[in-house]
Amino acid sequence: MASDFRLVGNLLWLDFVNTEPVRDGERVDLLRGYGDLVAWLQTASGLPTDAARQAARWEERAEGQAVLREARVLRTALREGAERLAEGKAVGERAVAAINRVLASRPAYRQLIREGKRWVSRERSVSMAPDHLLVPIAESAAWLLENGDPSLVRRCEGSSCVLVFYDTTRNRSRRWCSMEGCGSRAKAAAYYRRTRGATRTRR
Numbered sequence: 001m002a003s004d005f006r007l008v009g010n011l012l013w014l015d016f017v018n019t020e021p022v023r024d025g026e027r028v029d030l031l032r033g034y035g036d037l038v039a040w041l042q043t044a045s046g047l048p049t050d051a052a053r054q055a056a057r058w059e060e061r062a063e064g065q066a067v068l069r070e071a072r073v074l075r076t077a078l079r080e081g082a083e084r085l086a087e088g089k090a091v092g093e094r095a096v097a098a099i100n101r102v103l104a105s106r107p108a109y110r111q112l113i114r115e116g117k118r119w120v121s122r123e124r125s126v127s128m129a130p131d132h133l134l135v136p137i138a139e140s141a142a143w144l145l146e147n148g149d150p151s152l153v154r155r156c157e158g159s160s161c162v163l164v165f166y167d168t169t170r171n172r173s174r175r176w177c178s179m180e181g182c183g184s185r186a187k188a189a190a191y192y193r194r195t196r197g198a199t200r201t202r203r
Helices: 012-017 034-045 049-056 062-086 093-103 130-147 179-202
Strands: 108-115 118-125 153-155 164-166
Touching: 012 034, 012 062, 012 130, 012 164, 034 049, 034 062, 034 130, 062 093, 062 130, 062 153, 062 164, 093 130
Parallel strands: none
Antiparallel strands: 108 118, 153 164
């Protein structure tokens, strides 16, 4: 369900990696079917309703199942890359190869269009195919490696949390996937330890 999707990564590709969280000690795949992938894209990337309707026609076809398999392969490679970055390492060739494979799947051309009083060029797809749905995810990862700061990819410090995020805080001090989740639990645990210690001291 769309309500299960947690958009805490600050970058599309990290939110995509986060569709496989740990719950009750077990890794859970939120992309159980092709329909879940389309729903996630609508929630996370603002996939237009008409495009989502067009994409939905592949759900019961081999093309839809193929792109779901490719999405999971991409997610695995991107998770490995994100974890490497969070450890201060290079992203790794596997992630780069997966990004490039998806980027190469969509033939495109640039077209001049008028915006107000000026001309700008925009990229247009030659065609629409199921695997093109993954291109914005790969573009997000490519943007980070080209223009962003890979050292700001972090893993939540929650003891059992595997969510990753791009730290955009002013002093680069973010520690949790969210303050409402792991941050709140960490605060509660710290408070418990302090009050328990104080009680023992009074005895």
